Amino acid sequence: MAETINDKYRRLKMETVDIKTEDTTKVSADQQGVVINHVTVRPNVRQSQDIQKWRLALMAAEQRTQQRSLLYDLYTEILLDGRLKQLINQRIARITNTPISFHKDGKVDDAIKDLTRKKFFKKFLRWSLESRFWGHSLMELYWPAPGSAEVGVSNLIPRKHVKPKFGIVTQNAYDISGLPYRQDPLNRFCIEVGDPDDLGLILECCPHVIFKRGGFGDWAEFAEVFGMPFRWATYNNEPSRQILEQALSQAGAAGYVVAPEDAKLEFFNPTAGSSSNDIFRFLIAACNEEMSVTILGNSMTTTEAKHSGYAQSETQMKTQDELHKDDREFILSILNEDLTRYLAGLGYQVEGGVFAFEDGDGLSLPARLDIDIKVAGMVPIPEDYWYEKYMIPKPEHGEVMEDEETEPADPPNTNEPKGKPKTGKKS
Secondary structure, three states, rough: OOOHHHHHHHHHHOOEEOOOOOOEEEOOHHOOOHHHHHHHOOOOOOOOOOOHHHHHHHHHHOOOOOOHHHHHHHHHHHHOHHHHHHHHHHHHHHHHOOEEEEEOOOOOOOOHHHHHOOOOHHHHHHHHHHHHHOEEEEEEEOOOOOOOOOOOOEOOOOOHHOOOOOOOOOOOOOOOOEEOOOOOOOHHHHEOOOOOOOOHHHHHHHHHHHHHHHHHHHHHHHHHHHHHOEEEEEEOOOHHHHHHHHHHHHHOOOOEEEEEOOOOOOOOOOOOOOOOOHHHHHHHHHHHHHHHHHHHHOOOOOOOOOOOOOOHHHHHHHHHHHHHHHHHHHHHHHHHHHHHHHHHHHEEEEEEEEEEOOOOOOOOHHHHHHHHHHHHHOOOOOOHHHHHHOOOOOOOOOHHHOHHOOOOOOOOOOOOOOOOOOOEEEE
């Protein structure tokens, strides 16, 4: 039986490294295996978050030993915010939804192009882009060699177990020793993306999500207190009090007070009026805008702008497009520098070739068509370009086109005298 990629990997010897003493320890044969099998994964800690916990998690992550477990548990909780998750997915989708191909000697390599359509390649792209939001991604790849029928696998090493500053993967999140993934043989299968000290854009969004949740909680409490009519009843004797309490307790969930006739109750609301709850709405909207600016560079491409013009919208859209171009260059650098090295080790002929997005410079189809029409008015463009660029079926030789099948309508008779139309009756 032919030896698989994983079989070859398991034969390789590995060592663990202690980040304090820098001592190395051989891993026994029965402990050898893929890197992700070295990790003991534990559930995320789910708890309510506040600014104090965010600061403590940040300080722990910035320590010399890079204890990021608290911070990444916080990130997982913060990403339950639908707005933030949608913003991140919007930025990632513009890359993952664009076809990628590998060009060599002016031609597309079909073998590598077939890889780009697989699930394991899409996962690799997504996790690479997620490093911009989480700070770092370490991926373990087991892709098929040319002509192999094996199913490729991409593994994301749990980020809490990766210490990029030291280049190790720990078995437990708080360990200080682990497998050195930048050394041979693990560097043949592992690709890391992101800077060692980067904590990602989610770090900056954490306070906004925390304040937003607090705003929703206060708004819910406000609605509970003032959303239903408040009932006030007075009594002047004990039997009346008992009857009132029993009646009001059975008359619905609205708040009520049973007080003596000489009692007095007042509510002092500094924002009294029809717009008293706008303060909560403004707080939540401000938090959403700040998250949009952090992730997309603007706040007008995701929400309706009430007080802005076309020029301002165009300016903010250009800012978002610049971020998109930066993401494209970021991904291409990973593909052409790191992934090609890995593919060459598998036996793919990548020398002298490059990855590229199939839409060229990333312009939308209407924008590209507008440019092409203007250029066609200045210089001749080959006919095949239009068919290939806009994916229009080219007619075969001798094929009758639709406009040729339709006969032109007869021109109107301009010599017919004007006047009352004839009815066919004899005068």
